[in-house]
Amino acid sequence: MGGGIAGLAAAALLARGGASVTLVERHEHVGGRVGTLELDGFRFDTGPSWYFMPEVFEHFFALFGERIEDHLDLERLDPAYRVFFESAPGGPAQTLEVGADPEENWARFDAWEPGAGERMRAYAAESSEAYRTALDHFLYTTFARSDRALSADVLRRTPTLARLLSEHLATRVERTVQDPRLRQVLGYHAVFLGSSPYRVPALYSLMSHLDLVDGVRFPRGGMYTLIEAIERLARAQGVEIRTGADVVAIEVDPAPRSARSPRRTGLARGVRLATGEVLAADVVVSGADLHHTETALLAPEHSARPERSWDRSGPGISALLVMAGVRGELPELAHHSLFFTRDWPGNFDDLLGSGPASPVGSLHVPEVGSIYVSRTTATDPAAAPPGHENLFLLVPFPADPTLGSADGSGPDSRAALEAHADRYLDQVGQWAGIPGLRERVVTRRVVGPADFANDFSAWRGGALGMEHTLRQSAMFRPGNVSPRVPNLLYVGGGTIPGVGLPMCLISAELVAKRLLGETSASPLPAPLRPGFLAAARARGLWPGAATRAARR
Known part of the structure; x- marks a missing residue:
């Protein structure tokens, strides 16, 4: 249940397995947070807009014997993004471009801080190694x-992994460069993880591999x-x-504990829609917000x-989104642009508070934001009427559903x-030196x-x-099967492995691995044989007799 990217992907995989x-x-449309908005002749992506980890997408399509190139027209961006750093009040920001050529990037960084280029090259190499370890083993x-x-490779890297898990990303970055602006270039990825560089483990330095080494693409x-392609699959x-079908409950029949399920309280028999209709199922896969599933859909x-x-958990960052159609050209902005405040620690304290699960009352809307701006018309002019551009602003915001x-x-x-x-x-x-930008906006949403709370039942409007x-990563993150x-x-x-489009695709594959009883750390072999789940069902790994799965 749930037609976001993870629900769609899981549905496709289980159907290929014979369910x-x-x-x-x-x-009324699938996609979840990965949405599209047509507004007065403008087209906006309404959610994720960075295409990272291409090998994850390629592998997913390969599971169906498909090539992603036959579904998406991907273009490598150069520059990958442009950064605007806050300067004196009232003045334009300082800018730095991160391009598609790593060697050019090291030279740019070195110009900002002598010696930083080589140190960031070494940092990027270590991030690539950490990325490959995560992809291959976790x-x-x-x-x-x-x-x-726990392969020989993982055991060999245990001291390094222990250090990366025992310190924060900001600490790791501060040992690499001194310039606060370059530190922001290495630490901003934490926002993609719903957090801050002062709270996520240094292991997530692996994300610098994605932009500094692997590059950024756009379909x-x-x-x-991407959603349309997975829907076709x-x-x-x-x-x-079935769209326009609101699930209001997961129907569960009581069942005793067993040796295999020592905490079991019941077995799901289907889902109930708002209309009263019950869809019977032997397996229910929920792609709804986990908090909503556990506190609203289950008894x-x-x-x-x-x-x-949930009071002990951290909801992470929410967002203010602005989709604006703008009159005239905006060459000052790249396809991806990042705006960073000078007081980064204070900015994150406003958004997240001081503790791992700060109450809503301790959070504040920042007066000056660290903002992400997407201008897809830089790459895809058809997204706006002639003589206009589209802008998508994402401002990290407190997770406060009252806002x-x-x-x-x-x-x-x-x-x-x-x-x-x-x-x-x-x-x-x-900051970008665009006079009268707001006055040039001809339409916006x-x-x-x-809205996140109402539209997606998102916990605390995250x-x-x-x-x-x-404590909310890897094996400490909620697992992908209910113990009860x-x-x-x-x-x-x-659920595991985490947030972001690639992680959601992997989570769909992990559902298939659960039903297969597959406990390896490797991706499933591609292509998957049609009906690949039949043998697992015959061995009794599926709880139930039929082969039907329902999801919302």
């Missing part, structure tokens, strides 16, 4: 058998073309997709993570949300935490999912 799959989605495992990840037509495998006696347990929820003019109102959007548009225009602190309802599996950013 009869019905995918149910609350909205990302594709369900952790059902953690020892299966022409927008990120939603799912339908070709026989998945029945309390079957929930492994009741409401009170944008009220009428009137109070701090939680839509009017206040629109006022924040005005201020951040002005900031982008001022603003989305805030209340934009990504629980943040990747150490063993034929209820989870897929998406709330």
Whole structure:
């Protein structure tokens, strides 16, 4: 259940395995957070917009015997992104481009801090090694058998891995470069993990491999073309997709504990829609927000993570999104642009508070934001009418579901949300040297935490999912099967391996590995044989007799 990228991918894989799959989605279109918006002749991606980890996408399509090049028109971006650093009040920002050629990047960094180029080259090489270790040993495992990840290579790297897990990313970066601006270039990836460089483990330095070494790509037509491609795969495998179907409960029959399931309280028998219809299933896969699944869709006696347990978890960062159609050209902005404040620690304290699970009341909307701006018309002019450009602003925001929820003019109102959007548009225009940017906006749409809570049932209105602190990463992150309802599996950013489009695709594969009883740390072999789940079902690895899976 759930037609986001993870739900779609899981549906396609299970159908290829021989299951009869019905995918149910609350909205009228699949995609979840990976959306597209047509507004007055402009086209916007409404969610993820960075195409990282290409080998994960290539592998997923290869599982179906397909080449991703036959589905997506990918273009390598150069520059990969442009960075704007806050300077004197009222003045334009300092800028730095990160290009597609690593050697040119090392030279640029060296010009900002003598010797930084070589140190960042070494840092990038170490990040590449950490990335390969994660891909080969940790990302594709369900952790059902953690020892299966302990290869000779992992054991050899144990001292390095222990250090990367025992310190924060910011600490690792501070040993590499002294210039605070270059530190931001190495640390901003933490926001993609719903967190800050002062909270995520240094292991996530591996993400610098993605932009400094591997480069950044973009699918022409927008990120939603990826959703359309996976939807085609799912339908070709026989998945029945029902949109406009809101699941209100997972139906569970009581069942006693067993040696295999010592915490079991029941077995899922299907899902109930808002219309009262019950869809029977032997396996239910939930791609809904994990908090929503555990606290709203499951009866309390079957929930492994009741409401009170979430007080100890960190929801991570939410976002203010501004989709703006702009009159005239905007050459000052690259396809991807990043705007960084000088007071980074204070900015993250506003967003996340001081503790791992700070209460909403301790969080604040930053006056000056660290902002991500996407201008896809730099690569894909068809996304806007002639003589216009499109802008997508993502401003990290507190995970507070009241923001944008009220009428009137109070701090939680839509009017206040629109006022924040005005201020951040002005900031982008001022820092990038674009006079009258806000006055050139001819149409726009603003989305805030209340929208994430209402549209996606997102815990505390978060934009990504629980943040990747150490206690919410790898084997410490919620697993992809319910310990109390063993034929209820989870897929998406709330479970292993984590947030982001590549991670969601891997989570779909981990669902298939659970049903196969496969405990290795390696990806499944490609292509997968049609009907590959039949033998596992015959061995009794599926709890139930039929081959039908329901998901929302």
